[in-house]
Amino acid sequence: MKAVVMAGGEGTRLRPMTANQPKPMLPVVNRPIMEHVLLLLRRHGFDETVVTVQFLASMVRNYFGDGEDFGMSLQYATEETPLGTAGSVRNAEDALRDQPFLVISGDAITDIDLSDLVRFHKDSGALVTVGLTRVPDPLEFGIIIAGEDGRIQRFLEKPTWGQVFSDTVNTGIYVMEPEVLAEVPVGEMADWSGDVFPRLLERGAPLYGYIADGYWEDVGTHESYLKAQADVLLGRVQAEIDGFEVSPGVWVAEGAEVDPDATLSGPLAIGDYAKIEGGAQVREYTVVGSNVVVKEGAFLHRAVVHSNVYVGAGATLRGCVVGKNTDVMRAARVEESAVVGDECVIEPEAYVSASVKVYPFKTIEAGAVVNTSVIWESRGQRTLFGPRGVSGLVNVEITPELCVRLASAYATTLRKGTTVTTSRDVSRAARALKRAVHGALNASAINVVDLEAQPLPVARFETARSEYSGGIALRTTPGDLQSIDIIFLDSDGADMSQTAQRRLERVFSRQEYRRAFPGEIAELSYPPRVVEAYTHALLRAIDMNGVRGAGLKVVVDCAGGTASLVLPGLLGRIGVDVLTVNNRLDEAAPTQSLAQVRAGMQRLAELVSSSRAAFGVRFDPVGERIALVDDKGALVSDERALLVVLDLVAAERRSGRVALPVTTTRVAERVCRFHSVQVDWTPTSLHGLYEATAAEDVIFAGDGRGGFVVPEFSRSIDGIAAFARLTGLVARTRLTLSQIDARIPVAHLLKRSMPTPWAAKGSVMRIVVEEAGERRVDTTDGVRVEEPDGGWILVLPDPSDAVTHLWAEGTDSDSAQALLDQWAAVVARAGR
Secondary structure, three states: OEEEEEEEOOOOHHHHOOOOOOOOEEEEEEHHHHHHHHHHHHHOOOOOOEEEEOHHHHHHHHHHHOOOOOOOOOEEEEEOOOOOHHHHHHHHHHOOOOOOOOEEEOOOOOOOOOOHHHHHHHHHHHHEEEEEEOOHHHHOEEEEEEEEOOOOEEEEEOHHHHHOOOOOEEEEEEEOOHHHHHHHHOOOOOOOOHHHHHHHHHHOOOOHHHOOOOOOEEEOOOOHHHHHHHHHHHOOOOOEEEEOOEEEEEEEEEEEEEEEOOOOOOOEOOOOOOOEOOOOEEEEOOOOOOEEEEOOEEEEOEEEEEOOOEEEEOOOEEEOOOOOOOOOEEEEEEEEOOOOOOOOOOOOOOOOOOOOOOOOOEOOOOOOOOOOOOOOOEEEOOOOOOOOEEEEEEEOEEEEEHHHHHHHHHHHHOOOOEEEEEEEEEOOHHHHHHHHHHHHHHOOEEEEEEEEEEOOOHHHHHHHHHEEEEEEEEEEEOOOOOEEEEEEEEEOOOOOOOOHHHHHHHHHHHOOOOOOOOHHHEEEEOOOOOHHHHHHHHHHOOOOHHHHOOOOEEEEEEEOOOHHHHHHHHHHOOEEEEEEEEEOOOOOOOOOOHHHHHHHOOOOOOOHHHHHEEEEEOOOOOOOOOOEOOOOOEEOOHHOOOOOOHHHHHHHOOOOOOEEEOOOOOOOHHHHHHHEEEEEEOOOOOHHHHOOOOOOEEEEEEOOOOEEEEEOOOOOOHHHHHHHHHHHHHHHOOOHHHHHHHOOOOEEEEEEEEEEHHHHHHHHHHHHHHHHHOOOOOOOEEEEEEEOOOOEEEEEEEOOOOEEEEEEEEOOOHHHHHHHHHHHHHHHHOOO
C-alpha cells in the first residue's frame, strides 16, 4: 500500500518559526517533523510514498530528495495554489489509482499503529477509515461520533464549546479506497472533513473511525511545539533520537563537544557538532541543534535551539524557541514562550520578554528591553527615545497600537485630571496617529487641548504659555516621507528631559498603564486664537525698530509647511515688502528629500537675485529651522548662517553670552571676542541648548543646523522668531549679509561617523581619554581634545545608533584632515 504525506502547510499559527520554512520542516528533537512521519511509515512497511507540497516546496524536495537516504521511494505532487487537504491528494491521483492508500499529515508527531489501522480498514470494508484519538480540548479539531462498530455517524469541524458532543477527534490520518478521489473536484480547494466526508456521509457511504491508542500531537501552536519536544525526550512517543544516551535522558549526538564542567540535567538532547563550554547549564527539556555553540555561564531551560545558533556567555534562554543561524550575545535574555526567528541578532544584555515574537533577520539592540513583537521593524531598539523623540516607519514601527501604548505610558507619569496639548504637521499619517494618542490620553484621565496643525514653535509656545503639564507633537521625519517623529514636550514647551524620558520608558517597558474610572474619562477641546496669541507675543518681545523705514524686500519660502499658517498675519504687521512662495499646506509633501531641498533653495536664490531682495529665507515644514540666501543670491550654509546671525546679534548687543554646541567651529569664539561677547559651550542635544539659555544674560543660541533660539521670546528653537529677529537686525545694520559673511574667517571643520558596536562604546571613550595624554580635555559632551596649535578633535558616541561621530578643526584643511585621520584610527582600533 502506498502512503500520501501532506506537506504543503504554511503553519501560520507557528510564525515566525514558519516565516521562511514550511511547517513539516520544523525540527522536533533535531529532526524535521516530516522525517519523524516518514520513519513511522517505514516502520510499518510503507516504502512508497507520495509527498504533496506547496508552500516553499523546494525546501522539502531538497532535504528528502528521492527518499533513498531514508530507505524509501518518494514522489512529489506540487500544488501551484493551495488546494486543501482533499485537493492536494486529488492532485496526486496519477500515483494512487490502482489500490487503497494511506493519507497522513506531515506536520504531526505520532506513533499510532498504522498497520492495525490498515487491518481495521480491510476488515470493516470501509470506503474511508479515519484515524481517531481522544483529546481533552477538542475545539481546534474535527469532532467525530462513531457507533459501536466504528461506523461514523456525524462530523463537526472545529466546534465551539456549545457544539462539543465528543472528545474524539480526527487525526488527519486516513485509509482510502481509490474511488474516493472521484468525489474531489480537480484543481479546486477542498477539504476532507469539511467538504468530502460530510457529502459521503449523507449518501450513506461506509465511513469508519478507528480509535487509536498511540501518541498523537498536532504541532499547530508554539505551546504544542514545545510539548512535542518534551514528549519525545520523555519517551512518551516512539521516536528516534540522534546520538547516544550518555546518562539517563541525556542524548548527545556524534561530534558534539561537552566540557566536563558543563551542567547537563536531562531529559535533553544535544545535536551533532554542537559545543557546550564549561560553566554552561543545559537543563531539563532543552534541545540544542547541530553546530550550536553555548558559551561559558549560559543557562538554557526548556529551550529549543535550532541549528547554527551562537549562545553567548551568561545568556539565558527559558521556555523559548531560537531559530537557526541566530546569535544570542553575551548576557542576553529570552524569556518564556518567546520565539526568535531565523538569522536574528540579539545583542549583548538585550531582554526579549515573555511571548514576544521576533521575526527573521531582525536585530535587537544591546540593552534593549523588547515587550512587543518585532515583525516589520528592522530592529528592536535599545532605547525608546532617539534624537528626534520616538521615531520610526509609519504603520511599521510607529503604529496606532504603539501610539496608544506610548500615550498611556506618558499619561501614567502625569497626575489625573491634568491637561496636555497635541499638535501635528500637515501629513495625514500624523493626523491619523494623533487620534490614537487622543483616545489613550483621555482614557487615562488626561485632558487634551488639540492645537491641530501648527508650526512646532507655536505648539511649544502655547504649551508653555498656559497651565499645561506638557504636550505631544507629531511630525514627519525630516527627509523621510515614510517615517514619523513623536516629540514629547515638558510644561515649558521644551523637549522632555532625559530623566523624564527614562521614567516614561520604564512605564512603557513594564506596560503598567494607568486607566481611569468611567467618571474620570477626560475631555478633548480646541483652543481659539492660538496663532494670534503667538504673533502678538512675538512682536512684543523682539526689537523691530527701524524695519518700517528701511524699505526691506525679503523672499520667504514656506515650503508648503505649517509656517504658512503664521507668516501672513506676521508679515502684515512687520511692514516689509515680501515675496512669498509655497504659502500653502501641502499634505502630499510634509517633508522633502535632500535633492528637493536643494532645488527649492536654488529657486529661492534665483528669486532673491532677480528681485534684488535683502535676503531670502526658507522654512522647514514645521517652522522650526531656516535656511538663508544672501543679497547676492548665494546660498549660505548652516555653519556660515550661524556665524552671520551671531555676528549681527553680537555687534548690536556688545555684551552678554551666547550658547553654542561643542560641535561648533571655534571661529565663533573669534567673532564673539571681537564684539566683547562670551561663548558658553553646551551639549549637542536640544535640551542642553535649552537649559543653557535659562541665564538672563544669554543673548543668542544656535545649533549650527538652521536652528536658532531668540532668548528674549523663547528658550526653544524657533524659525519664525529667528526670521523676525533677523529682519530687525538687517534693517538696523549698514551691512548686507554677503558683506558680513565675507568678513568672518573661513572655518576648517570636518566630520566623520564610524560604526562602533554598542558593547565597545565605553572602551572607545576610555581609550580616547588615555590617548589624549597631557593635552587639555573637555567633557561637556563626548570627549574634546585640544591640540597645542589650536586645533581640536571631538569624539561623541551616538545615543541611538551603533556609531561614533568625530569632528576635527584645524588651522587649515590639511591639518584638519590629518587630525581627523589620526583620531579615526584610534576609534577604529578601540572599537574592534
